Amino acid sequence: MSIFEGFLSTPETLAAFGGHGIVAGMLRFEAALARAQAAEGLIPAEAAHSIAASCQVDLFDVAKIVRDSARAGSVAIPLVRALTEAVGLFNPAAARHVHGGSTSQDVVDTAMALATRDALAWIDADLVRAIQALLALAEAHADQPMLARTLMQPASVTSLGLKCVDWAAPLVRGRLRLRAAAARALQLQLGGPVGTLAQMRGRGAAVRRRMAQDLGLADPGGSWHTQRDEWVALGCELGVVTGSLGKIAGDIALLGQGEVGEVGEPDEPGRGEATTMPHKRNPVASMVALAAAQRAPQRVAGLLAAMVQQQERALGPLQAEIAEWPQLVMSAHGSARALATALPGLRIDAGRMRENIDRVRSGLERCAADEWFSPALAAEAGALARAQVPALRARLDVC
Structure with a gap:
């Protein structure tokens, strides 16, 4: 490192x-x-x-x-x-x-499974914290009007509550997929030199x-020395969750730009300070999550490429895989922890949201403004948010 x-x-x-x-x-x-x-x-x-x-x-x-x-x-x-x-x-x-x-790969694969099991528990806890924060924000700001943006441009009006629901939903789904994949992948490795355990006399x-x-750990019923499908599938799910966290971070970073100013990461002493500009506060949680989302695809690609493992034990691909794996897990947890820490204290500027809507609306003809920026649209978005929050909470409680 x-x-x-x-x-x-x-x-x-x-x-x-x-x-x-x-x-x-x-x-x-x-x-x-x-x-x-x-x-x-x-x-x-x-x-x-x-x-x-x-x-x-x-x-x-x-x-x-x-x-x-x-x-x-x-x-x-x-x-x-x-x-x-x-x-x-x-x-x-x-x-x-x-x-x-036994053989060397038995020891290493099992140790990696044990470390991954611990890391997944930490990732799960931080995902729950992030989801709970988003659902609380969705309820508190269900009817708060804000600009929806498409193709990086102001579009129509939505609600902050619905945006928070849309951020939370992939995390809820991703958490469930992670747990299902982990149940299959976190297995003991014990195959002996060629996977037969012949030295153990039956x-x-x-x-x-x-x-x-x-x-x-789960008993796989055999050796998975070069059968890496369940293990790599877990890695793919880690990559997807990291991407979902990165999407949230990207949106928050855009909404927090000075020219937009609708949301911001929490203000804390020393958090996001610039070296020279006292007025500047960098969104460090978003930065960490975005960095993870940039790195995860390469790690997942490395795992997929390393699946082509020769015969009963591999020369090269296995060693590449076990070098990539910790980097993927560490990025996923760094991203989850960053947002779990920042989202509960997310700063909301409702006044700025209204100003940004009014600025776009003022440049439109009356009929277009009424069509795309009617207060009823935010109310409808809020109703959608309130309807989805209980369902997401129910899925959160399944685990």
Whole structure:
């Protein structure tokens, strides 16, 4: 991560996909593997206890493991080596049972699933906050007239309430799709070197079931080493939600321009200050969400391109995918957090909205002004908003 990326995400998501977070997830995999294999009689219970006791991330030099991964070709290889050495210090007999019958991709994919599960919970919470703020605004300003703009030009009149409903609806739908996709994609990965679990002497499926339950992940019923469809589908849904957040941010940024001045992000000390102009306040939440919407399509495209994975294990595409994935998740959460923070305090200037309507109306002939800027139009838009808010709230409560 470069210095320019940190503020585009959130501290918790950055930590989840950082070295410490991913290595911790990999150690959770190794502990669960040992426990499951002991329960199935594949390794001694004492060995499993020693392995699980050693799977504490603070016992390891994470920076060294990350450095060594460049030479090894996978972060799992130096991690397993370090874990084997740590177990051997206290129980030499148990060391030979570390990582038994598994493979490096099993460890990495599962650690990524664990980190993604945490990140999705944070994204979900921030989406709920953003949606609730928008629905509250929709109710409070259901009948507030404002200009509708089409092709970047003043068109007719709508209501701020309906605009907020239109912002919220894709987030409600996107949240439901994300949860459905996550239920399919957040799976344990356990296939062994070629996906057959042959080294587990016929107990592989039972070990996989136990591990999935231990880690709170779905049991896929097999290996998905090079079958990335459900995983990439989840990535596509993250991209769509990020685009929906970006659309809201783009509208707010346009409405907040000085020449328009109808809405604005919250005023807080230090928020959006310019280096030289004291009168300037930059819409930083919109900036973060727009940056995410710019970056997400490339990340999603990278995931789709990486689906062409060779045979039972991939050379190149997998490594490209796992490099793209954290960037996509971090952008999605950065966008959701930015708007969840800004929308509850969105500043509304009803007077400016009326001025902008009157300015356009004053340049029209009376019949055209009455047709396109009748007060009844805003009232109709408000009625639409009030009708849709309860339905959106009901879908929000489904999850």
